[in-house]
Amino acid sequence: MTLQLDELAARLRRVEDELAIRRVVLSYGPAADAGLTQRAGALWAENGEYDWDTARPALVGPAAVAAMLEGRGHQSLISEGVAHFAGPPLVEVDGDHATALSYSFVLRRDAEQQRAYVWRLGAAHWEFERVDDSWRIHRRTHRQLDETGAGRELFGEVLGAGFGEGES
């Protein structure tokens, strides 16, 4: 019976890990859009990277993410109204590491038209590590689903490397 208990506990742990990873993915948007820059940055591990699109080098660590969010670009977005929306993630857990795949859209308010519009249509790949019993972002990569093919390639690389196979 101890064996059965151990097996159940391991399966439950797997489920709890998936829900915890999901929570990290979904936490970035509301924190960033509320201007809680430290809180959004703290989702990253100390040496964790945020790499989006291809024009710039990746940000490294919580302070760099927070500083980006304190910058003029992001502050202007949130004063107009913006949603850094993460779609529901696909999650794969492997011990103290985990990976997720999601869509990631940025929607902005257009005050004149009294509507919002989809400004960025992205593919997102998230890598996590367990640090002191909590999950932190090791690397988050965004690429646009556009005519450059960058987002399409990102989804293709991750899925092609076996992500999610044999999980359903």
Added chain:
Amino acid sequence: MTLQLDELAARLRRVEDELAIRRVVLSYGPAADAGLTQRAGALWAENGEYDWDTARPALVGPAAVAAMLEGRGHQSLISEGVAHFAGPPLVEVDGDHATALSYSFVLRRDAEQQRAYVWRLGAAHWEFERVDDSWRIHRRTHRQLDETGAGRELFGEVLGAGFGEGES
């Protein structure tokens, strides 16, 4: 071993509660958009409130929510085609109470352009209570992510009050 069983059961209950809360959040849209007004209203507790934007007092109770959905405004929306879309929620459970945070968008069909557009870009805060073993909405608050800052403040207040801290 009984202790271990009890601990596993409590952890599993926590997971089941999170999934049940998620189900309530995700149920409103399809019911409302299908015109199932009683069913959508029944997600609220008897004294539960639906407070959106700032122009009007909150609706109170299932019948008031159903009546709003039977009104001309909502019926016009659904005849054209509309999606009251709730993003994947962040959920926090505390015994017989629970809280969720999500984006909440209203997308409408534009028949002339053969497209849809994002009409409302909202922040949503949900409070739940367990009533007779099922979860009902105690209060649902929506604020727009726009130039008024109302949605940004809602996300900020909830996150600033400790929501979601120490959960991942």
Added chain:
Amino acid sequence: MTLQLDELAARLRRVEDELAIRRVVLSYGPAADAGLTQRAGALWAENGEYDWDTARPALVGPAAVAAMLEGRGHQSLISEGVAHFAGPPLVEVDGDHATALSYSFVLRRDAEQQRAYVWRLGAAHWEFERVDDSWRIHRRTHRQLDETGAGRELFGEVLGAGFGEGES
């Protein structure tokens, strides 16, 4: 104590099934948008159907879905940039069968405007069967939330048939 263990195991299995179904729903988009046509098709059971809108007969089986994705229409979409986005699904499991309900949007890149737009605003009904310990699509039905009322009726039929009742 064995009884309690069995009950816990059954409840955990229910949770794991819900997460597995969710995974199938969320897997289609990234695979299709990356052009991994076989992988997207393999989500269907051998005799599984994909029925969208009303103009055409349903596709039947993995090869037919893959062939559709290899066709000119879909290939053109992914070369411009597209997201076949599934919203977070409502899931109901009944032994070796399961059902899900979700919104399903197709967002496309508009290179000239440097924005994306919502091209299709759909209601989706998914039926699953367990095949060799994994979940496959038995039938996936999409209808537009537009002036025809087709999407509204799909949501209404599924919810009216008792989907999701007594689950929260």
